[in-house]
Amino acid sequence: MVNVKPLSIEETNRALKRKSIWGAVWKHASKVFIFIMLALVYAPLVYISIYSFTDNRVMGKWGDTGFMAYANLFTESDGMELLGAARNTALVALISTAIAVLLGTLGAIGIFYSRNKLWKNSLQFMNQIPIVNAEIVTAFSLLVFFVQILNLQTSLLTLIAGHVILALPYVVLSVLPKLEQMDPSLYEAAMDLGATQTRALFKVVIPDIMPGILSGILLSITLSLDDFVITAFTKPANIVVMGEEEPFQTISTLIDEKIKRGNVPVEIRPFTAIMFGLILLVMIGMYVKSILDAKKERKLLKGEK
Numbered sequence: 409m410v411n412v413k414p415l416s417i418e419e420t421n422r423a424l425k426r427k428s429i430w431g432a433v434w435k436h437a438s439k440v441f442i443f444i445m446l447a448l449v450y451a452p453l454v455y456i457s458i459y460s461f462t463d464n465r466v467m468g469k470w471g472d473t474g475f476m477a478y479a480n481l482f483t484e485s486d487g488m489e490l491l492g493a494a495r496n497t498a499l500v501a502l503i504s505t506a507i508a509v510l511l512g513t514l515g516a517i518g519i520f521y522s523r524n525k526l527w528k529n530s531l532q533f534m535n536q537i538p539i540v541n542a543e544i545v546t547a548f549s550l551l552v553f554f555v556q557i558l559n560l561q562t563s564l565l566t567l568i569a570g571h572v573i574l575a576l577p578y579v580v581l582s583v584l585p586k587l588e589q590m591d592p593s594l595y596e597a598a599m600d601l602g603a604t605q606t607r608a609l610f611k612v613v614i615p616d617i618m619p620g621i622l623s624g625i626l627l628s629i630t631l632s633l634d635d636f637v638i639t640a641f642t643k644p645a646n647i648v649v650m651g652e653e654e655p656f657q658t659i660s661t662l663i664d665e666k667i668k669r670g671n672v673p674v675e676i677r678p679f680t681a682i683m684f685g686l687i688l689l690v691m692i693g694m695y696v697k698s699i700l701d702a703k704k705e706r707k708l709l710k711g712e713k
Contacts, residue, residue, distance in 0.1 A: 453684050460677035467677075478678040486673035492654075493662040494679070496647075500564075500639075500658065501632035504571035508628045511572070512579025513621055517613065519580070520587040532584075538577045546573070547641040554642065563644045564656070570642040571632045578631065579624035586620035587613075636660035 456467075460478070464471030481487035519535075522528040538546060550570050554560045590613070598608035614621075639658050647656040657665070663676060 453680070456677050457681040457684060460681040463674060465674055477674050481675045481678050484673075484675065487675040487679075489657070490659070490662065490673070490675055490679055493657040493659050496656060497633055497658040497660075500568055500571055501629050504568045504575060504632050505625060505628040507568070508572045508575040508579050509621060509624050512576050512624055513583050513614075513617075515576070516580045516583035516587060516620075517609075520584060535577045535580050538573065539581070543574075543635075543637045547638040550638065551641045561644070562642055564647060566642045567639060567644065570638040571635065574635060574638055575624075575628035575631050578627045579621075582624035582627060583617055583620040586617035590616045634660070636664065640664075 459467055459470075461473055461475070462471045463474070463476045463480075481490065515535075519528055519531050522531070547570070550566070550573065551562075554562065554566045554569075560566060594612050594616070595608055598612045599605070603611065640661055643658065643661065644656045646653045648654075666673060666676070
């Protein structure tokens with residue numbers, strides 16, 4: 409039997425004091441760590457945004473102050489080329505997101521309602537492989553599949569298909585948890601009340617899993633806008649626009665090409681600043697909306713109007 413010696417009041421106070429000191433140190437250290445991480449993330453964006461107000465072609469050297477770089481973004485050839493790449497990027501992102509969300513939502517519903525447990529687990533496992541797989545491997549495999557096996561030339565179709573394949577597993581992973589949280593008796597009750605399977609799907613299941621679908625939409629758009637590797641392997645070299653053939657570029661491939669040439673246009677700075685500002689405004693709006701929704705929910709729980 410172990411004899412435990414009780415601590416005196418002085419020893420207890422010293423132990424509590426040491427604990428409070430280490431707690432305060434850990435608290436301040438964690439704040440400093442978070443501040444450093446945020447600085448590493450946002451400092452380059454702020455740096456580029458500051459130098460977007462000068463027309464000096466060398467980053468880090470200040471020239472004339474003004475909005476000349478912003479004006480050149482909409483008038484000069486380099487700026488128009490960048491806007492054209494942004495248009496292509498947005499087009500591919502919207503089309504691939506629509507297809508990926510449709511197929512991913514239907515796939516998640518099919519997996520969830522699968523009666524064969526082995527088949528269900530196998531599909532969930534196979535859906536996770538593209539997520540953990542190296543993107544370069546996926547991109548090269550797509551190139552071989554399209555060009556060598558299907559004997560196709562890289563085109564807008566192959567690029568959209570590559571982005572759909574990139575985003576599809578993330579949509580499935582976003583929708584499946586919402587299906588798991590859904591009360592299965594609601595769908596069965598709708599069927600018992602005379603609704604067809606299609607009507608029950610759109611009136612009961614889809615509204616209940618809409619937060620997961622919205623998360624899948626945001627993930628798909630982000631992945632498509634941010635992708636470089638799959639885009640570089642599957643994009644067409646040229647595309648016909650209004651009867652004229654012109655080089656096809658997205659934002660990531662165009663900037664990569666400019667950097668390789670060593671001729672980074674000044675217009676990239678205001679473009680980056682505008683994109684950063686728009687995303688920041690969207691995030692602030694979503695944050696404010698979440699606060700207002702939380703307040704409204706608390707008022708409803710209290711019975712207030």
